[in-house]
Amino acid sequence: xxxxxxxxxxxxxxxxxxxxxxxxxxxxxxxxxxxxxxxxxxxxxxxxxxxxxxxxxxxxxxxxxxxxxxxxxxxxxxxxxxxxxxxxxxxxxxxxxxxxxxxxxxxxxxx
Amino acid sequence: xxxxxxxxxxxxxxxxxxxxxxxxxxxxxxxxxxxxxxxxxxxxxxxxxxxxxxxxxxxxxxxxxxxxxxxxxxxxxxxxxxxxxxxxxxxxxxxxxxxxxxxxxxxxxxxxxxxxxxxxxxxxxxxxxxxxxxxxxxxxxxxxxxxxxxxxxxxxxxxxx
Numbered sequence: 001x002x003x004x005x006x007x008x009x010x011x012x013x014x015x016x017x018x019x020x021x022x023x024x025x026x027x028x029x030x031x032x033x034x035x036x037x038x039x040x041x042x043x044x045x046x047x048x049x050x051x052x053x054x055x056x057x058x059x060x061x062x063x064x065x066x067x068x069x070x071x072x073x074x075x076x077x078x079x080x081x082x083x084x085x086x087x088x089x090x091x092x093x094x095x096x097x098x099x100x101x102x103x104x105x106x107x108x109x110x111x
Numbered sequence: 112x113x114x115x116x117x118x119x120x121x122x123x124x125x126x127x128x129x130x131x132x133x134x135x136x137x138x139x140x141x142x143x144x145x146x147x148x149x150x151x152x153x154x155x156x157x158x159x160x161x162x163x164x165x166x167x168x169x170x171x172x173x174x175x176x177x178x179x180x181x182x183x184x185x186x187x188x189x190x191x192x193x194x195x196x197x198x199x200x201x202x203x204x205x206x207x208x209x210x211x212x213x214x215x216x217x218x219x220x221x222x223x224x225x226x227x228x229x230x231x232x233x234x235x236x237x238x239x240x241x242x243x244x245x246x247x248x249x250x251x252x253x254x255x256x257x258x259x260x261x262x263x264x265x266x267x268x269x270x271x272x
Contacts, residue, residue: 026145027141027142027144027145028144028145028148028149031145031149043167045167045168045170045171045172045175046142046145046146046149046168047130047142047168047171047172047174047175047176047179048171048174048175048178049145050134050138050141050142050175051175051178051179051182053138054134054137054138054179054182055182058182077141077144078141
């Protein structure tokens with residue numbers, strides 16, 4: 001179940017969830033993907049990204065897993081993966097946006 | 112360019128000290144790694160890209176800090192965790208003098224930001240370079256010795272769970 005208080009999602013949270021929907025990603029991959037998804041409009045800073053990820057981890061919308069391939073420095077990166085709850089909230093946000101768009105079309109058709 | 116990237120990373124690690132302890136403990140190493148990757152990519156593009164990455168981080172810092180502390184407070188109200196330096200032996204604040212010293216860096220940073228805003232005033236593209244450098248300098252230079260003032264501001268000395 002999604003809590004109605006969780007909607008609408010902030011733009012950063014929406015794009016992070018959307019970025020994670022195809023599969024797990026690590027922090028920098030999320031940053032780049034969000035920039036690409038939003039046509040360069042949304043550029044996340046590390047502070048914004050990890051602040052949002054922390055909230056999403058607490059709400060159990062995402063989970064943290066260890067990346068199988070360590071980076072060149074030898075340090076283990078962590079990847080984030082969308083949970084069922086995260087999928088649901090993303091779907092609920094998409095449905096909310098669809099209903100808003102439908103309302104706009106309806107109002108335009110009336111005029 | 113290499114030195115500029117190293118300086119950006121050095122500065123970023125210092126600024127991370129402003130985040131709540133729990134946040135630093137949970138994400139500190141990872142967040143530095145991500146910034147390092149962003150800086151390396153930017154360096155390969157141009158100096159301008161590096162400047163943009165650094166400015167973006169500085170611009171979002173106050174909001175990100177506010178969010179992190181707000182979340183910390185909410186967690187505290189939720190009852191399962193409190194933001195409390197005194198419970199860790201390493202960060203134990205012994206007396207009022209130490210507490211005052213530990214409270215200084217964020218105050219000085221805030222004062223530096225305010226002073227910097229007064230010095231720079233106009234949009235960055237209109238400001239003479241010396242004023243920009245002075246403005247940034249008054250904010251960041253006092254933080255250089257920050258982690259020596261009290262270990263709670265060090266991002267490098269986190270205990271293992």
